[in-house]
Amino acid sequence: MVIIARPMLREFILRYPISANALNKWYIDVSKADWKNLQELKRTFNSCDYIGNDRYVFDIAGNRFRLIAMIHFRRRTIYIRKILTHDEYTAWSKKGLLDSA
Secondary structure (H helix, E strand, C coil): CEEECHHHHHHHHHHCHHHHHHHHHHHHHHHHCCCCCHHHHHHHCCCCEEEECCEEEEEECCCCEEEEEEEECCCCEEEEEEEEEHHHHHHHHHHCCHHHC
């Protein structure tokens, strides 16, 4: 898969260095993947959830962080929309802001 917005990963890792190993592993796993649909994605990331509008939420580092991505399976492209701590994600979802991610 092609991953768009890698600088967002770097910025998040600078703010939360503890996320580095998990996010780098996520990046490597995703870049090697060739998913055609959600079922194939779930074979790699079982905890990934579809939240609508082509957006998916990945649990990172044992659910300590959340990565929201827009995935276009036919184009083999993932757009990183947002990376949040678990608490930030909870606040966003309560405010109904996930649609804007």
